Amino acid sequence: MPELPEVEVTRLSFADRIAGARILGITMGKPLRWPLGCPTSSLLGREIRSVRRRGKYLLLDLDQGLLLLHLGMSGSLAFAAQLPPRGHHDHFELQTTQGFLRLNDPRRFGAVVFADSEDAAVARKLLGGLGVEPLTDDFDVASFHAGLKVRKASIKQVLLAGDLVVGVGNIYASEALFLARIRPTLRAHRITRPRAARLHAAIRDVLTRAVEKGGSTLRDFSNAKGESGYFQIDAMVYGRAGQPCRACGTAVKCIQQGQRATYFCPVCQKN
DNA sequence: AAAAGCCCCTGGATGC
């Protein structure tokens, strides 16, 4: 999916334009990951007040309740006054007084779920276990290092789990670990304070730059205005197995960790 | 309690 930068870029591309809109109609396609959780008719007439992000979830605040929206692995949003005719991967659409918001999601790992509030059971289930937001002041070296110290899984998998820090997906996990010069297989609890500080900085750096570039690393990503990001122009290791490390020239390695591909430079990233 | 595996689903790339 869309990792944190892509979700944030999506949010920025339509949040202001949809704020204040009222829901006129809803069209559902094939089932997504979870049911909406309320009759579509109960949403008609409600106002969309703001769009926030928590981890990789988008939160559409309504005048009553909120919609939790997740792009899964292959989802993207479009928001415009007019949109092309619906295709067979368009599985959710809001018609509003200010335009159409449409979710296209070929693999249907995405979801749109209604919750009465952030304290509702469904919202707590989805958001309750999420870690700290990496681009806020709450993400600090001391608590990050403390969190790592009690985890025995590999650092790559701890980053991916999202219960310590959110938003770092499979691509940016490899990229951040490269920038911090840490081997992805290193057990989290063995990471020293200086290395935790490097990783902390690397995570912020790689995510911040990706947001600035408009969600740079997804090959088929586009924001809700239909503008695509640049395709992997600055991946240091991700997707580059066998190619020379951009720092030292050694062939980039690809291994499997928890059914996911991990890329790293065996020379730059020593334990 | 934490960690590891298992799925959900479709399409594109690759190889024979």
Added chain:
DNA sequence: TGCATCCAGGGGCTTT
């Protein structure tokens, strides 16, 4: 060109 196989950005749930 056709078909089988493999792989993909996530993450909740179940099993160890």
